[in-house]
Amino acid sequence: MTIADEKVVSLTYTLTVDGQVKDQTTQDNPLEFIFGLGYLLPKFEDNIKGLKVGDRFQFTLTPEEGYGVYDPQSVVDLPKNIFEIDGKIQEDLLVPGNTIPMMNQAGGVIPGKVVSVDAETVKMDFNHELAGATLNFAGEITGVRDATDKELTEGLHGERAAHNCGGDCSSCGGGCH
Numbered sequence: 402m403t404i405a406d407e408k409v410v411s412l413t414y415t416l417t418v419d420g421q422v423k424d425q426t427t428q429d430n431p432l433e434f435i436f437g438l439g440y441l442l443p444k445f446e447d448n449i450k451g452l453k454v455g456d457r458f459q460f461t462l463t464p465e466e467g468y469g470v471y472d473p474q475s476v477v478d479l480p481k482n483i484f485e486i487d488g489k490i491q492e493d494l495l496v497p498g499n500t501i502p503m504m505n506q507a508g509g510v511i512p513g514k515v516v517s518v519d520a521e522t523v524k525m526d527f528n529h530e531l532a533g534a535t536l537n538f539a540g541e542i543t544g545v546r547d548a549t550d551k552e553l554t555e556g557l558h559g560e561r562a563a564h565n566c567g568g569d570c571s572s573c574g575g576g577c578h
Contacts, residue, residue, distance in 0.1 A: 402545045403453045406437030409548045409557065412449070414458075414540030418531065428543065433557060435548050442467060445538065452542050459539040464532065471533035478522040495523055503527075 404410055411431045416424040426432045434440040436450075444466040449458055464470050484490050494501055495518045503513045503525070513525040 402547075403451050404436055404449055404542065404545055405451070407548050407553060408436045409544070409546050409552065410434055410436050410449070410542065411544030412540050412542050414538050417537045417539075418534045423531070423534075426540075431543050433544075435552060435557060438553075448538075449542065454542050454545055456542045457540070458542070459537075462536040462538070464534060467534065467536045468529035468531045469533075471528055475527040475532075476516065476524065477527065478524050481518070481521055481523055484523065501525075 402408065411433045413426045413428060413431050414424075415422055436446060442462065444462050448460040452458060481490060481495075484495060495515055497515050497517055499515045500512045501515065502510045505511050511527060513527050514530070516524040516526050518524075
């Protein structure tokens with residue numbers, strides 16, 4: 402069976418950036434996803450489409466094909482008081498380098514990295530941690546099967562059912578990609 406839309410794909414991979422391993426899966430803990438539903442980067446899926454179990458792959462994605470170019474406008478100063486819970490600022494969260502889940506205007510959750518903190522503001526970086534990076538993938542396809550109707554509706558782990566978007570998480574702000 403070959404990789405095509407609505408197939409459950411299992412694979413192992415190593416992601417390197419500038420010669421450093423940034424992410425890796427193993428035979429014991431492979432990446433598993435439904436192909437063609439937007440779970441992975443589109444160009445990643447383009448590079449593995451048509452492969453079958455046992456096929457190896459190796460490809461590079463440019464920043465534009467990956468997580469985009471680094472956008473300085475995605476680094477913003479936020480008022481410190483928005484980090485209050487029950488009237489108290491959560492100082493233990495506001496540590497440079499910490500990643501804090503924040504909500505965007507569409508109600509979706511996006512991670513923000515604390516850059517700096519002063520008396521009145523918190524500087525947050527909302528760029529993806531791999532924005533601007535050239536991504537080098539190498540791996541092997543370990544499984545391909547038809548997705549069940551339930552998996553197509555709810556996702557492999559129920560993630561699509563958790564949103565009020567009918568499974569099209571691009572319309573609700575994400576959280577399952």
